[in-house]
Amino acid sequence: MKILVCISHVPDTTSKINFTDNDTKFDTNGVQFVINPYDEFSLTRAMWFKEKQGATVTVVNVGEASTEPTLRKALAIGADDAIRVNVNPTDGFLVAKELAAIVKNGGYDVVLAGKESADYNGQMVPGMLASLVDFNFVNGCVGMEVDGTAVSATREIDGGEEKVSTSLPIVIAGQKGIVEEKDLRIPNMRGIMMARKKPLNVVESSGVIASTETQSFEKPAPKGAVKLVDNVDDLINLLHNEAKVI
């Protein structure tokens, strides 16, 4: 089984969010980048398939050279090789089309991604990719098994879960549940050493044109200070008369 895991390179959740160049660019100054937390769940599931079912695992990122440490981290966790598509990922559709070119040429059975990225939270890429390459697609996946070409999966729905059956080839957009938090792996020294020698292939754009562009960023208006009360009557009164939410 050949697995491709899509990795987004995102600011750590605790990062300060600021913008430069007249609010048109994200300010990366002092920001620590990590593997997108949602992708990490899917990567960890891929490791399970590698160890238990002999799958090979390739990781891919659409991004500029600055994302390579994030791909190396995925290699240190245990992926076999990595691909970086040398494009600035400004639009979800653009990323999906670049990934589709990789998937079409790669002969993958399973494409695993996170259901969203922690930067744009768009939830766009996995579904677009599946449609572009005509793979089956399960979104918001919290469990999956592969038996031959048959796939059983569980997805989260409003207020519960749905079990589905489908088949390879497939795109899975995973989240917590596809593995648990305790299953996530921290690269060890041996993994980090080995990752340096694993192939990281850089490919150029397949010539995709973006369909959206960010004109500017803005931050929400600063929030007023919390109003503290010392009794529940005042709280109910404020929620009813001021906030008008009860």
Added chain:
Amino acid sequence: MSVLVFADSSEGKFKKTAFEVVSYGKKVAEELGTNLVALTINGGDASELYAFGAEKVLEVKNDLSTFNAKAYASIINQAADAQSANVVVIDSSVDGLYVAPMVAVAMDAGYASNVVALPSSTAPFTVKRKAFSNKAFSNTIVSTEKKVIGIAKNSYGAHENAVSGTAEAFSANVPEMGVKSESVDKATGVITIADADIVVSAGRGLKGPENWGMVEELASVLGAATACSKPVSDLGWRPHSEHVGQTGKPVASNLYIAIGISGAIQHLAGINASKVKVVINTDPEAPFFKAADYGIVGDAFEFVPQLIEKLKAFKQA
């Protein structure tokens, strides 16, 4: 030319978000000088949509007993084609988020998700979107001729705008689906976090699962959903399905009440789309106080029972 909205439903009843997308689509259609068409698939009564501005409702009735993303995406695309719709508006329910990217590919449309407001301009078509876990917004230009717009939950809101509408049957081909539903496991009779106007959430400050009775009672008095912080679900005090925060469920309710939750940044990232936030915590230094609108520095075991009693009296008044 027209604007098409997909009015999603569950078991024959429109979701709250259906009225939100119709309200939004109506305004966009007005700005573009065109008409609005709402599409329903085994949905509710079309007149419910007329109340929010849908002049024309296309009703698909078929034997799809549950949602299927590929089938729904194909039907939405066929309707967009038949109505020459250049703008398609879809909600951010679990199903909407599943289907919208597939619709965008089928239409070869630029797709902007997480949109929180009407377009600031229609030429170029520019929309404001949430980004960086609600810590910022991006003003995005959708430059393609066809566009799919995903509306963030509880952002634009439903606005009554009664029109005299007409409904007509729309017959669409259903493609081979690829993914088959085997079973659905859904709590019945409880308000889900996704649908709730009010969410009551509690954390480790409650000391143990045996103390959740008052959280459930407070939720029941308010007609709210219950939720919990990540440590609480990791400890097994509450089911994973209640975990809200960055890796758990997102919350975009009108009111979010946090009891004994300190407010780790990952928790706040998942809930800060809620409009009004209340915190009850013994520790005045808890980071949640910086994110909250209203707060009580005090013991949940003292204040929550009082809040339940007073709210019961308030609801009866």
